[in-house]
Amino acid sequence: MGKKRSRLEIIRDILVVIKEKSGKIKPTHILYKSNLSHQMMDEYLTELLKKGFIEEGEREDKGRTYCITKKGQMFLERYKMIADFTEGFGIG
Amino acid sequence: MTEFYLIPTWFFGFSSLLELFFGLITLGVALYAFYVNRFCDEREIKLFGYGFLAIALSYFSWAFVNWYVPFKASIQEEIFRFNNYEMLVSLGVYAHVFLFLIGLVTLVFLTMMREGNRLYSLLVILSFLIIVFSEQKIISFYFVSSLLLFYMIYHYGREFYEEGGKHNALMLLAFIFLFIASVDFTFSAINHIHFVAGHILFLIGYLFILFNLVLMVKPFLRKQKQKNG
Numbered sequence: 398m399g400k401k402r403s404r405l406e407i408i409r410d411i412l413v414v415i416k417e418k419s420g421k422i423k424p425t426h427i428l429y430k431s432n433l434s435h436q437m438m439d440e441y442l443t444e445l446l447k448k449g450f451i452e453e454g455e456r457e458d459k460g461r462t463y464c465i466t467k468k469g470q471m472f473l474e475r476y477k478m479i480a481d482f483t484e485g486f487g488i489g
Numbered sequence: 490m491t492e493f494y495l496i497p498t499w500f501f502g503f504s505s506l507l508e509l510f511f512g513l514i515t516l517g518v519a520l521y522a523f524y525v526n527r528f529c530d531e532r533e534i535k536l537f538g539y540g541f542l543a544i545a546l547s548y549f550s551w552a553f554v555n556w557y558v559p560f561k562a563s564i565q566e567e568i569f570r571f572n573n574y575e576m577l578v579s580l581g582v583y584a585h586v587f588l589f590l591i592g593l594v595t596l597v598f599l600t601m602m603r604e605g606n607r608l609y610s611l612l613v614i615l616s617f618l619i620i621v622f623s624e625q626k627i628i629s630f631y632f633v634s635s636l637l638l639f640y641m642i643y644h645y646g647r648e649f650y651e652e653g654g655k656h657n658a659l660m661l662l663a664f665i666f667l668f669i670a671s672v673d674f675t676f677s678a679i680n681h682i683h684f685v686a687g688h689i690l691f692l693i694g695y696l697f698i699l700f701n702l703v704l705m706v707k708p709f710l711r712k713q714k715q716k717n718g
Contacts, residue, residue, distance in 0.1 A: 405529070405531070408529075448530045471528050472528055472529055474528075475525075475528040475529075478525060478528070478709050479525055479528060479529045479531075479534075481705055481708075481709075482521070482522070482525045482534065482705060483531075483533070483534065484654070484656060485656040485660075485701060485704070485705045486518075486522075486537060486656070486660065486701075487600075487644065487645055487648040487656070487657055487660055488533045488534065488537050488599060488600075
């Protein structure tokens with residue numbers, strides 16, 4: 398069995414999924430790709446919205462969509478540095 | 490009159506420099522934490538930064554006191570009895586005590602991975618109550634610090650046991666030396682040699698932290714350099 402993903406890894410996975418879909422994705426697709434429970438995914442999405450890493454797209458007939466922001470892209474670019482820091486100092 | 494430390498007078502300049510150096514190392518860790526936090530906005534990283542910032546400020550305050558005392562006082566004895574003979578000195582020492590404990594409590598709280606402020610406030614209040622109601626405040630301060638540092642050893646010991654890795658090993662070694670230094674400082678009001686030995690042990694501990702920080706920052710700087718040219 399693989400190692401349990403850290404919070405930062407889950408955030409990275411969600412952002413990667415959104416980015417791969419040209420920055421616009423429906424929650425069901427995130428749920429499928431990020432391998433999380435519905436409740437967990439909702440919690441993460443709320444957090445990412447609060448942090449400004451993603452934003453809710455305009456409501457379409459088919460429901461909510463999410464797109465990655467510039468701040469979210471910066472997180473992905475600097476992910477290794479962030480992960481090295483938390484791992485290096487044993488936090489998170 | 491409360492006796493803080495017994496210090497050999499020849500050590501005054503060195504002690505100030507060492508404390509300044511400890512302050513710069515911990516400030517470096519804090520600033521890097523704040524820099525990393527700019528990209529992820531993580532509560533743990535921010536708290537880690539504040540913890541190290543408080544420790545850095547505590548060392549700057551201590552360095553100031555150890556610089557100010559020989560500058561102002563005419564010391565003729567070989568061993569200086571560092572007590573609360575002047576308001577400014579007392580303020581400096583108590584600022585060091587307050588900030589160092591706040592920093593350590595923040596780091597210990599962080600390793601417990603708890604949400605909320607109740608446990609944090611309890612840790613802060615308990616730590617300070619022990620010192621406030623103690624007759625030998627400096628001894629109590631180092632006793633509480635040693636206890637908190639022991640929890641940090643436990644945290645990094647467990648991390649090293651479960652995950653391994655050079656970073657965890659370095660942090661474990663760092664906190665072992667900081668713990669021994671803190672225990673040694675408990676006796677610094679009894680014999681002046683403990684003040685010198687404590688500084689050297691602290692130096693070894695902080696050098697491990699500095700080495701860990703350098704290992705972390707180096708690949709990032711190399712990457713930046715490649716990007717720029």
